[in-house]
Amino acid sequence: ISRQIQFDFDGGYRMDVSGPMMMLVQKLTSVAFNYKDGNIHKDRRRTDYQRDYAVEELPSILEYFGYTFYCQSVLCGPSSFYRDYRRFIDGSLFIRVDRAGNRVYEFPPVAKAVVPKLTTVLVCIVVSLTVRPMYPISRNIDDDFIRDNNLFVRAMYSNFSLMLSRMRYYVAWVLGDAVGNMAGLGFNGYNMRTKKPKWDLVESVNFFNVEFSTSYKSLVDCWNIQTAVWLRRVCYERVPFSPVMMTYMLSAAWHGFFPGYYVCVVGAALLTVAGRLIHRNVRPYFIKSTRVHRCYDVVTWFVQITCLNNIVMPFELLSWNHSIKFLSVNYYFAHINVSIAIVAVSAWSWVYPPPKTSRSHRTGALTGEGGDHHTPAVHGHTPEVQQHPNNNFDLVTHSHEDGDTNDRFGR
Secondary structure, eight states: OHHHHHOOOOSOOOOOTHHHHHHHHHHHHHHHHHHHHHTTTTTSOOOHHHHHTOOOSOOOHHHHHHHHHOTTTTTTOOOOOHHHHHHHHHSGGGEEEOTTSOEEEOOOOOHHHHHHHHHHHHHHHHHHHHTGGGSOGGGGGOHHHHHHSOHHHHHHHHHHHHHHHTHHHHHHHHHHHHHHHHHTTTOOOBBTTTOOBOOOTTOOOOHHHHHHOSSHHHHHHTSSHHHHHHHIIIIITTOSSOHHHHHHHHHHHHHOSOHHHHHHHHHHHHHHHHHHHHHHHTGGGGOSSHHHHHHHHHHHHHHHHHHHHHHHHHHHHOSHHHHHHHHHHTTTHHHHHHHHHHHHHHHHHHHSOOOOOOGGGOSOTTTSOOSSSOOOOSSSSEEEEEEOTTSSSEEEEEEOTTOBOOGGGTO
């Protein structure tokens, strides 16, 4: 409530208690649902996640507060599930089975995982301190800037200013991930092909895939990854109706009560539907030729990131007046074009069903990640995605097709 009363937009961010509170909400709700899965729903049909992460006994007071306040994630994350935290604390996260079938404790080297992340943090800090102040978010709603520049220039400025604004998130999340890796948190087994340890268990963001993804689904999966997993596990897989919209509304409420969050939700839901329809019904026509495929990926990346930045700008502007002003002076171009795309592609697919594509064509040229087949490895497997027939989020099943081991569960 105090944030609403004291709010005065100046394009900056004020550190307050809301960040740690958001992390606490994730942890408390996840352990509550995990306990429910291990007791109330123990005899019901459960997903792989609900079965593997079920908590059958209540944690002690020390375990409970240790989990909610452990230093690696108490300020800005990344959050983790209680089962992963317990295995990190008792050391079973680092037990693997050797060729003779013996269980061996082996703490993997962390330098190769941590140094690149700390380097990324330093680069993002430098950019945030030197370049970002030159391109403030507030200029997007400045009357002089709006009057002196056409729509295309304003759209390009919003793209660049939001990219710079995201640097502060990269700093916080990648630093939190690196700090956890130094202690061993984040270890996710070994890749059988390379024999190298994987450190993506609590990874929060993938910079390259966020900035250069060719599909909205892939982008969402690589941004605030642990929160996306939490939303999927506690909301999307559990609500009995309209899981997409309910999940977006929970995401907005979890962030807070600024009107900009809820304005953003509407556009994000539209973009989710449009992205899925285009990926399934339009993209197959452009992947038969490598050259055409790459051109298609470049065009879709540019259109997607421009529409996305226009839609999420209210998330940065926060207030209702500023959000509506930005959208109106830009003629709601993203919302209108996305809505037209939904109607047009739906009609097209009804008349001309899309051609079937092989599995090898389901990846994007810029990022190497396909829109329907990219999702974070939540359980130590590389997931294989099944699309839910009635919505645009993904359900996850697991396979060992990439040769990754799942030592954490002794499988």
